[in-house]
Amino acid sequence: MNGTSIYPIHPIHPIPTVNLLLKNISLPLADFSIEVDVELQSQVTAIFGPSGSGKTSLLDLIAGLRRPASAFIQLDSRVLTNTAEETFVPPRLREMGYVPQDLALFPHLSVRQNLLYGQKSESRASPLFSFGHITGVLEIQPLARRRVTDLSGGERQRVALARALLTSPRLLLLDEPLRSLDEALKAKIIPYLHRVRDEFKLPMLYVTHDRQEVLALCDEVLELKRGRITKRTRANARDWPIMNNEP
Amino acid sequence: MTAEEWQIVWFTAWVSALSTLLILPVGLAAAWLLARRDWPGKSLVQTVVMMPLVMPPVATGLILLKLLGRRGPLGRFLHETLDLDVIFTWRGVLIALGVMSFPLLVLSARIAFEQVNPRFEQIARTLGAGEARVFFTITLPLAWRGILGGMTLAFARALGEFGATIMVAGNIPGRTSTLSLSIFQHVQLGQDAQAYRLLGVSVALAFLAVWTSECLLLRPRR
Numbered sequence: 001m002n003g004t005s006i007y008p009i010h011p012i013h014p015i016p017t018v019n020l021l022l023k024n025i026s027l028p029l030a031d032f033s034i035e036v037d038v039e040l041q042s043q044v045t046a047i048f049g050p051s052g053s054g055k056t057s058l059l060d061l062i063a064g065l066r067r068p069a070s071a072f073i074q075l076d077s078r079v080l081t082n083t084a085e086e087t088f089v090p091p092r093l094r095e096m097g098y099v100p101q102d103l104a105l106f107p108h109l110s111v112r113q114n115l116l117y118g119q120k121s122e123s124r125a126s127p128l129f130s131f132g133h134i135t136g137v138l139e140i141q142p143l144a145r146r147r148v149t150d151l152s153g154g155e156r157q158r159v160a161l162a163r164a165l166l167t168s169p170r171l172l173l174l175d176e177p178l179r180s181l182d183e184a185l186k187a188k189i190i191p192y193l194h195r196v197r198d199e200f201k202l203p204m205l206y207v208t209h210d211r212q213e214v215l216a217l218c219d220e221v222l223e224l225k226r227g228r229i230t231k232r233t234r235a236n237a238r239d240w241p242i243m244n245n246e247p
Numbered sequence: 248m249t250a251e252e253w254q255i256v257w258f259t260a261w262v263s264a265l266s267t268l269l270i271l272p273v274g275l276a277a278a279w280l281l282a283r284r285d286w287p288g289k290s291l292v293q294t295v296v297m298m299p300l301v302m303p304p305v306a307t308g309l310i311l312l313k314l315l316g317r318r319g320p321l322g323r324f325l326h327e328t329l330d331l332d333v334i335f336t337w338r339g340v341l342i343a344l345g346v347m348s349f350p351l352l353v354l355s356a357r358i359a360f361e362q363v364n365p366r367f368e369q370i371a372r373t374l375g376a377g378e379a380r381v382f383f384t385i386t387l388p389l390a391w392r393g394i395l396g397g398m399t400l401a402f403a404r405a406l407g408e409f410g411a412t413i414m415v416a417g418n419i420p421g422r423t424s425t426l427s428l429s430i431f432q433h434v435q436l437g438q439d440a441q442a443y444r445l446l447g448v449s450v451a452l453a454f455l456a457v458w459t460s461e462c463l464l465l466r467p468r469r
Binding site for chain 1: 364366367369370371372373374376377384385388389
């Protein structure tokens, strides 16, 4: 039942930008179950691990797309899931921007319609999260009239990212956002992710199995193996040396 | 074509179209529940929904006759409270056609819903959409080809229905005679010319229905 992380809660930054509590999490999957107990305070936290280690399921759980056997999930002061008291905030009210691995751009809608699908009305959104600002930062205004099926890989990534940002989320969940891109394209997209990180100051959970991406973007790394956090370190070259990339 | 024949053609076409439209909301709801939700008794409901497809149409017709007759539970209710008679009226034709084509619509729509990647629906929820908005802006538009195919099948099934209709509505000229019933009657009476004329119309109607849906289903060039 209990989370099995042996790592004590140790805030890495003196001034936390976010406080995401994932306590007492238990989510049975087909081969193993996700057992996590952790408190996150870094702006960008990598969830690192081989495929099939439960990374996507963990994001789904946080977004409210999967129901855990037990969990206490709190983002800043707001309790999102508490199985003990049968609290479960539905995904549409969680204020999380989720960019899934396959991006899930709605194929029957134009780029513009995709972008506006979850947009908060301009009056409620801060200017930071306005349509003009987000599409400007990600340089996608020229794509607005296109069909999503006509976009290149890098364009699709940026549109999916912008669509998530337009909901004015409190937390950004990114599931291997660079996975399907070749090295040249990755190098082009990483600066956009930097911009998003620095411009919107949003906390992010960044799922990946690529060590280079962790170093390029993240503050802290959680290593996930078969549903358990096996290691937690800062994401810098000293604590997180680039070894041979795991398969 | 005589005026009487035109009346038969017109009646068959509109009653088939109306029955398809009437079963559409119920059929879509059933198909969605079968495709997207797990609930106790699901396999049983699925089986019952499919029954009119696998039973002899005349047997389905007999069940409807017993239910909807003035002495049947539903028929008595309709007669006493709404003063509505179903048996041997156009309403009987409508119900028989709807029941007989319902499984084809549900089957097609269910497959169409199942083919929509649930990830689209999930991400729509994270973007703030409630269940109704997810259904009408994501699920339905992505499934519409399959649903349209199902409606075509249902309409075509209704056009050709014979067994259940004759049980429930008889074959009353000018009131409940449909194309199939009239063709059969003309052949029985040796009126080959009339039978062939109506046969031609049947072929044309069926061809038009399927061809229209094929044209709509053609993927637009990009």
